[in-house]
Amino acid sequence: MEGIAPPDAIIDAAGGFWQELDQIARTMLLPSRLNQVLAVLVMILAAHLLARLLSPRLRLWLRRREGWAKWRLRLGLVIDRRLRLILFSAMAWIVVLVMREVTWPSLSHVIRLAATIATAVLFIAFASRLIVNPLMRRIAKWAAWIWAVLYLLDLTPAAAQLMDSIAISIGSFRLSALTVLQALAVMTALLAGARLLTGVLTRRLADTADLSPTMRVLTAKILQVALFTLAVVIGLKAIGLDLTGLAVFSGAVGVGLGFGLQKVVSNLVSGVIILLDKSVKPGDVISLGDTFGWIDALGARYVSVVTRDGKEFLIPNEDLVTSQVVNWSHTNNFVRLDVHFGTAYGDDPHKVSKVAINAAMTVKRVLAQRTPVCWITGFGDSSVDYVLRFWISDAQGGLTNVRGQVFLALWDAFKEHDISIPFPQREVRVLGDEDGATPPKFIAGD
Known part of the structure; x- marks a missing residue:
């Protein structure tokens, strides 16, 4: 049976989620807990004012840190952006610890919940810095924030039921919004982990003296492709997609794309050839036409060549394979x-x-x-x-x-040493009759 989930199921799930949310709001607004809500608001205001006072001093202190590594400066900037949240979390946990010692734990329940949510949001903000791609980082960060808040408010069952009710069915295959979100979460986590692991392995390979520079790059590229492919496959399996049919479909699409992307495929294949035959490698000084510089990086589609004036030329790999390239340091650096x-x-x-x-x-x-x-x-x-x-x-x-x-x-x-460097000298003589009848002639000679 094919189609979209019936509206009644979606309405019932949305109603259940709203009831859970309404119940939490009513609990927070009980007379016995209004003081805690007010205390949370006061701490938010205090954290805001204190952050406005400390933030300029922190930025000035960071500007004076000469010689610091970039990651340390970036970490300082992240701390500056999250300073309000850091201050609120610290104040909230201090209040919770003090109130647990002097009174009943139930009298600090709202404050502890706010402190827990703030700490979770803060941890996710720092952990998301491991994701290099800005768009992927933003999506993962917001998704993790929403999930953390729902989990801490005990709303995940109702939210999961609502997302699962939004679905489409194609034969025996059912695809819900919950499944899609789970697949995206899995793929995002795996892709971020694959990128992080690739970076670590690339740095390790760079320190391996037994491998040539080209083999280091080739090994790193193979590991990157393998890890990224594994992340996508696991993500697709998470939504229950049959990869057998996808393989047949991708083969047909691949044939069509092969004709339209001949240059791209040619550059990819040329990149593999360059890495295997070791004709050029990072650090080599090459000349290609009017471009003279050293190879900064070998990419899957192009080679980055940096010239003496700071320009960076992205030369397609195919040009390096098919054109005449002067490698000034192929065999040695002399x-x-x-x-x-x-x-x-x-x-x-x-x-x-x-x-x-x-x-x-x-x-x-x-x-x-x-x-x-x-x-x-x-x-x-x-x-x-x-x-x-x-x-x-x-x-x-x-x-x-x-x-x-x-x-x-x-x-x-x-x-x-009184050695002279000569240069050509010319003299001009004007010849003519004594009476001036004959027009003058100009004769040039040494």
């Missing part, structure tokens, strides 16, 4: 750079080569264990041409800046 210059014909080339090599050695980033070399490359019109070759091991620090430092070192060394 990179050879060339600097071209020229000196006058009157300068001794043996002296020039020696001075140039010594000048390059004064630059910190030039490797001393790989001695620079200087060779004559030709005899130009105005100068003897040289090439100075040297090695560096930190290409991620930039190439233009180290070349500039070497040029400055050459300038200073040549000036100190």
